[in-house]
Amino acid sequence: xxxxxxxxxxxxxxxxxxxxxxxxxxxxxxxxxxxxxxxxxxxxxxxxxxxxxxxxxxxxxxxxxxxxxxxxxxxxxxxxxxxxxxxxxxxxxxxxxxxxxxxxxxxxxxxxxxxxxxxxxxxxxxxxxxxxxxxxxxxxxxxxxxxxxxxxxxxxxxxxxxxxxxxxxxxxxxxxxxxxxxxxxxxxxxxxxxxxxxxxxxxxxxxxxxxxxxxxxxxxxxxxxxxxxxxxxxxxxxxxxxxxxxxxxxxxxxxxxxxxxxxxxxxxxxxxxxxxxxxxxxxxxxxxxxxxxx
Numbered sequence: 001x002x003x004x005x006x007x008x009x010x011x012x013x014x015x016x017x018x019x020x021x022x023x024x025x026x027x028x029x030x031x032x033x034x035x036x037x038x039x040x041x042x043x044x045x046x047x048x049x050x051x052x053x054x055x056x057x058x059x060x061x062x063x064x065x066x067x068x069x070x071x072x073x074x075x076x077x078x079x080x081x082x083x084x085x086x087x088x089x090x091x092x093x094x095x096x097x098x099x100x101x102x103x104x105x106x107x108x109x110x111x112x113x114x115x116x117x118x119x120x121x122x123x124x125x126x127x128x129x130x131x132x133x134x135x136x137x138x139x140x141x142x143x144x145x146x147x148x149x150x151x152x153x154x155x156x157x158x159x160x161x162x163x164x165x166x167x168x169x170x171x172x173x174x175x176x177x178x179x180x181x182x183x184x185x186x187x188x189x190x191x192x193x194x195x196x197x198x199x200x201x202x203x204x205x206x207x208x209x210x211x212x213x214x215x216x217x218x219x220x221x222x223x224x225x226x227x228x229x230x231x232x233x234x235x236x237x238x239x240x241x242x243x244x245x246x247x248x249x250x251x252x253x254x255x256x257x258x259x260x261x262x263x264x265x266x267x268x269x270x271x272x273x274x275x276x277x278x279x280x281x282x283x284x285x286x287x288x289x290x291x292x293x294x
Contacts, residue, residue: 001023001024001025001030001031001033001034001039001040001060001121002060002119002120002121002123002124002220003115003116003118003119003120003123003124003128003220004060004086004112004114004115004124004128005023005058005060005086005121005124006034006037006039006120006121006122006123006124007114007123007124007125007126007128007129008058008060008086008124008157009021009023009034009039009040009124010039010124010125010126010128011126011127011128011129011157011158012157013039013126014126015126015156015157015158017153017156017157018056020041020042021039021040021041021042022040022041022042022043022044022050022051022054023039023040023042023043023044023050024043024044024045024046024047024049024050025043025045026045026046028045030120030121031043031045033120033121033122034121037121037122039121039124046072047059047069047072047073048072048073048075048076049076051073051076051077051078051081052076052078053078054077054078054081055078055080055081055082056081056082056084056149056150056153057073057077057081057082057083057084058084058085058086058110059083059084059085059086059087059097060085060086061085061087062087062220062222062223062225062226063087063088063089063092063093063223063226063227063229063230064225064226064229064230065226066085066087066093066096066097067096067097067100070083070096070097070100070101071100074100074101074102074105075102077101077102077104077105079102079104079105080104080105080106081104081105081106082105082106082107082108082146082149082150083097083101083105083106083107083108084107084108084109084110084150085097085109085110086110086111086112087109087111088111088113088173088177088178088223088227089170089173089226089227089230089231090109090111090137090166090169090170091166091167091169091170091231092230092231093109093230094107094109094137094139094166097109098139106142106143106146107138107139107142108136108138108142108146108147108149108150109136109137109138109139109166110134110135110136110137110150110154111134111135111137111169111173112128112129112132112133112134112154112157112159113132113133113134113135113173113177114128114129114132114159115128115219116128117215117216117218117219119219119220127158129154129157129158129159130158130159131158131159131160132158132159132160133159133160133161133162134154134157134159134160134161134162135161135162135163135164135169136150136151136154136161136162136163136164137163137164137165137166137169138163139166147163151163167234170231170233170234171234171237171238173231173234174231174234174235174237174238175238175241178227178228178231178234178235178238179235179238179239179242180216181216181217181219181224181227182228182235182239183213183242184213184214184216184217185216185217185224187210187213187217188210188213188214188217189217191210249261249264252264
């Protein structure tokens with residue numbers, strides 16, 4: 001019941017997407033917070049207990065934990081239940097989860113492309129998914145009716161829904177999400193390690209660019225560790241492309257190629273404008289991410 005799980009609970013309450021919400025978390029502190037906030041009708045210590053009688057189960061956990069959770073809940077899933085998830089990698093999760101599911105379970109993996117750098121049950125809010133994309137990656141042979149129900153659920157939560165092949169999803173997200181996070185972690189780490197710049201000066205004189213990197217680099221370390229370990233092929237492929245482009249940029253600077261730099265910056269600026277025009281960001285300062293009230 002972290003950011004995504006608690007946000008799902010909020011939007012289910014607000015939009016009436018579920019008759020009853022059951023939540024599970026291994027942390028006693030998290031369970032008490034979930035009860036305090038009224039995020040669920042029932043709160044359980046184990047996922048196996050929570051799934052009893054459910055017709056839709058959504059795994060909200062780091063990618064590396066999905067397989068063991070599926071193994072634990074597999075025997076307790078009702079015939080005809082739909083199992084989904086919110087992981088930001090798909091091929092490895094499908095590989096880890098599918099073997100533990102009874103044949104009577106419909107597995108429809110999903111990835112809501114939404115989030116903040118905050119985590120925990122208090123971080124969630126009902127509009128997190130509004131106008132964001134939710135990508136479904138059903139394995140071959142999945143019942144189309146089950147896919148349609150999951151698509152309708154995410155549409156009800158305010159998301160735009162897209163269906164992709166799992167491997168294609170992992171490649172797309174490697175460049176749009178995973179590599180940017182890796183670069184952010186690296187840049188913030190480099191700044192912290194510079195002997196010529198004290199930590200207080202890094203913080204004091206953080207311009208917009210570095211400040212914005214620190215927001216990304218503040219994301220949940222467990223989740224992002226699992227993302228990189230479970231999408232390594234696509235991430236390494238995109239890093240190879242990035243290194244080639246970075247070398248080209250180094251040559252432009254070394255050779256005082258002002259025209260080349262201007263052309264590149266003009267092209268990338270247009271991409272930013274396209275993201276805003278598609279409603280995936282606003283032109284407001286501070287990323288346009290002022291958290292709405294739940």
